[in-house]
Amino acid sequence: MRLTSLRSPEFAVIPQGQVREVLVGSEPETVELVAQTYLAHGTGGTVNPPSYFLRFPEAPGSRIIALPAAVDHGGPVAGLKWIGSFPSNHDAGLPRASAVVILNDGRTGFPFACLEGALISAERTAASAALAARWLVDDLARPVRLACVGLGPIAQSVVRHLVATGWRFETLALFDLDPAAIARFADTPEAQDIAGEIEHCESVEDAVAAGDVVIFATTAGAPHVTSAACFAHNPVVLHVSLRDLAPEIILQAANVVDDADHCLRANTSVHLAQQAAPARSVVAAELWELMTGTVTLPKDRPRIFSPFGLGVLDLALACWVYEETRLAGRLTPVDGFFGPATEHYTAIT
Numbered sequence: 001m002r003l004t005s006l007r008s009p010e011f012a013v014i015p016q017g018q019v020r021e022v023l024v025g026s027e028p029e030t031v032e033l034v035a036q037t038y039l040a041h042g043t044g045g046t047v048n049p050p051s052y053f054l055r056f057p058e059a060p061g062s063r064i065i066a067l068p069a070a071v072d073h074g075g076p077v078a079g080l081k082w083i084g085s086f087p088s089n090h091d092a093g094l095p096r097a098s099a100v101v102i103l104n105d106g107r108t109g110f111p112f113a114c115l116e117g118a119l120i121s122a123e124r125t126a127a128s129a130a131l132a133a134r135w136l137v138d139d140l141a142r143p144v145r146l147a148c149v150g151l152g153p154i155a156q157s158v159v160r161h162l163v164a165t166g167w168r169f170e171t172l173a174l175f176d177l178d179p180a181a182i183a184r185f186a187d188t189p190e191a192q193d194i195a196g197e198i199e200h201c202e203s204v205e206d207a208v209a210a211g212d213v214v215i216f217a218t219t220a221g222a223p224h225v226t227s228a229a230c231f232a233h234n235p236v237v238l239h240v241s242l243r244d245l246a247p248e249i250i251l252q253a254a255n256v257v258d259d260a261d262h263c264l265r266a267n268t269s270v271h272l273a274q275q276a277a278p279a280r281s282v283v284a285a286e287l288w289e290l291m292t293g294t295v296t297l298p299k300d301r302p303r304i305f306s307p308f309g310l311g312v313l314d315l316a317l318a319c320w321v322y323e324e325t326r327l328a329g330r331l332t333p334v335d336g337f338f339g340p341a342t343e344h345y346t347a348i349t
Helices: 014-022 027-042 087-092 119-137 154-163 178-184 188-194 203-207 247-251 269-276 287-291 311-327
Strands: 003-006 012-014 052-055 063-072 076-085 095-104 111-116 147-151 169-175 194-198 213-215 238-239 254-257 283-286 303-306 343-346
Touching: 003 269, 012 343, 014 119, 014 311, 027 052, 027 119, 027 287, 027 311, 063 311, 063 343, 076 111, 076 119, 076 311, 087 169, 087 194, 095 119, 111 119, 111 147, 111 311, 119 238, 119 287, 119 303, 119 311, 147 154, 147 203, 147 247, 154 188, 154 213, 169 178, 188 194, 247 269, 254 269, 254 287, 311 343
Parallel strands: 012 111, 147 169, 147 213, 169 194, 213 238, 238 303, 254 283, 254 303
Antiparallel strands: 003 343, 052 063, 063 076, 076 095, 095 111
């Protein structure tokens, strides 16, 4: 036997600035990567266990969620997004969401990178919404009115992805519980680029009625939209915040999700609707089924996309960011993160 010295695995930390350099400005590529990941997931090419929620009795509106997953990115990669949502952060001038994404080598199990994850999470959410818009509108008349309910960073990112993938509207209707947020959003380049006319709405119902495509990107923890009448014009709804719509609205719609097993839990609007009508399936399709032509949707009801948010999407984007950063020569490993080089015995042959 002889003693062989092995190099300790490298571990790199990639901050938000480097994540932004890869993702912001590359929205069409992000949408395509999300599309390919959805197709791989739908055909069994990924591993995506249920998300795990860490809740706090003293702060019921706050949570930290673990999203484990595994994908093939030129080799097996596993990982985890660990994302906190603390709405009270706004009172301290902090973002609501903060996150990291850990990447693990699928062959050894060793983590090899930690990336700032809040931006990755926002960009994958926005890309999935833009992709869904393409497929939910595919066989309908081209929409001319866009509406946004909830005007934080997620809504801004969704609109940016829509602009970057060719969407334009005649009007943009805006609603937020904070009137100042409406004014701020109206002044963003994204809002100016996507529509010729911007309307400030007095209620969420007014905003929904004013949109052929409606984006929900709120922090709501329970349904607050109960009027089915404002959906009578059968809009396409990008329900990225998951818990805005009352069961009666979901039950009258053609509902598309990213993964039915994931969406039918954690008291999402789709989950609540399924509990209200256990004898029927409230999910018309998963998005990959629309993309492959496996399922077509009726045209005589609202089309609502409710993505639970799959860890495989975070993982796919994080792998891309890591690889682009490495190829640009900007990857900085943390020396000695796993300690000194290890030693082991191997047989002399």
